[in-house]
Amino acid sequence: xxxxxxxxxxxxxxxxxxxxxxxxxxxxxxxxxxxxxxxxxxxxxxxxxxxxxxxxxxxxxxxxxxxxxxxxxxxxxxxxxxxxxxxxxxxxxxxxxxxxxxxxxxxxxxxxx
Amino acid sequence: xxxxxxxxxxxxxxxxxxxxxxxxxxxxxxxxxxxxxxxxxxxxxxxxxxxxxxxxxxxxxxxxxxxxxxxxxxxxxxxxxxxxxxxxxxxxxxxxxxxxxxxxxxxxxxxxxx
Numbered sequence: 001x002x003x004x005x006x007x008x009x010x011x012x013x014x015x016x017x018x019x020x021x022x023x024x025x026x027x028x029x030x031x032x033x034x035x036x037x038x039x040x041x042x043x044x045x046x047x048x049x050x051x052x053x054x055x056x057x058x059x060x061x062x063x064x065x066x067x068x069x070x071x072x073x074x075x076x077x078x079x080x081x082x083x084x085x086x087x088x089x090x091x092x093x094x095x096x097x098x099x100x101x102x103x104x105x106x107x108x109x110x111x112x113x
Numbered sequence: 114x115x116x117x118x119x120x121x122x123x124x125x126x127x128x129x130x131x132x133x134x135x136x137x138x139x140x141x142x143x144x145x146x147x148x149x150x151x152x153x154x155x156x157x158x159x160x161x162x163x164x165x166x167x168x169x170x171x172x173x174x175x176x177x178x179x180x181x182x183x184x185x186x187x188x189x190x191x192x193x194x195x196x197x198x199x200x201x202x203x204x205x206x207x208x209x210x211x212x213x214x215x216x217x218x219x220x221x222x223x224x225x226x227x
Contacts, residue, residue: 002155002172030212041203041218042156049212087156091213099144099163099209101216102172105155 001026003090005104012078012111020073020107022088031064031071032089032101042087045073050093075109083111115139119204119219126194126226134189134222136204144207145187146216147171147179149200156203162187163209194226 003024010018022031030049034042048064048071059076075082085106091097117138126132136145147159148171158171160179168179176198178190187206191198201223207216 002157005155032213032216034216041220043218044215047212047215089156089216099213100158100161100169100171101144101146101205101207101213102158103148103156105153 001092002102003088003104005086005088005107007107008105009108010110012109014080014111014113015077016111018075018078018109020075020086020088020109021070022072022090022104023068023070024090024092026069027093028064028066028069028071028090029093029097030091031062032091033062033071033073034087034089034103036085036087036106038084045086078109078111080111080113083109085109117204117206117217117219119202119222122220122222124222124224126224128195128226129193132191132194132224134191134202134204134224136187136189136219138185138187138206138217140206140208140217141184142206142208142217143184144209144213144216145181146205146207147177147187147189148203148205149173149198150203150221151200159189159202191224194224196226198224199226200224 033045036042146161148156204219
């Protein structure tokens with residue numbers, strides 16, 4: 001079952017902030033964030049485990065709210081290089097979901113000068 | 114070269130034909146995945162594999178067949194291609210201990226069914 005991402009698209013000016021949300025109707029074990037540039041393969045950003053963890057590097061960070069089965073990706077002081085499609089991937093809790101990595105529909109982020 | 118490679122990069126086939134997309138990784142990752150990417154649908158999981166000879170269905174497996182006789186290869190076969198299977202297909206691989214590690218994606222195969 002695909003996680004649901006919101007918003008579907010975001011348009012920013014350089015230096016502005018953005019938040020991308022990812023939610024699941026089922027219990028999550030881990031959340032994975034990837035970014036895909038046009039015409040390229042998705043590239044890994046970070047993984048979060050259940051437990052309300054928050055991770056980040058530089059100006060991109062993420063949180064995981066286990067109670068709500070949601071994760072949010074935070075992009076601060078956006079740069080032109082942040083443009084692309086962001087995907088959250090989820091692995092559910094439970095034996096039959098072990099190792100099954102499903103992705104959301106993606107959020108298109110466009111950063112203008 | 115180390116990495117994950119898909120072949121062919123581009124393929125045009127006719128409706129009803131069988132076509133196989135190849136995926137090869139050199140890391141000996143245990144897990145491999147096949148996704149299709151269509152506008153508005155994101156990445157949808159077709160099949161995945163936890164190890165050689167262990168495969169399982171994803172969200173959209175109908176019309177596809179996979180096999181994994183060797184750890185490094187995970188071919189995807191469309192038994193009788195349909196126009197609805199026109200898409201970009203991505204293969205990915207990763208390892209999993211107590212948590213799944215970073216997944217590496219191939220460069221994708223753009224398949225057109227006419």
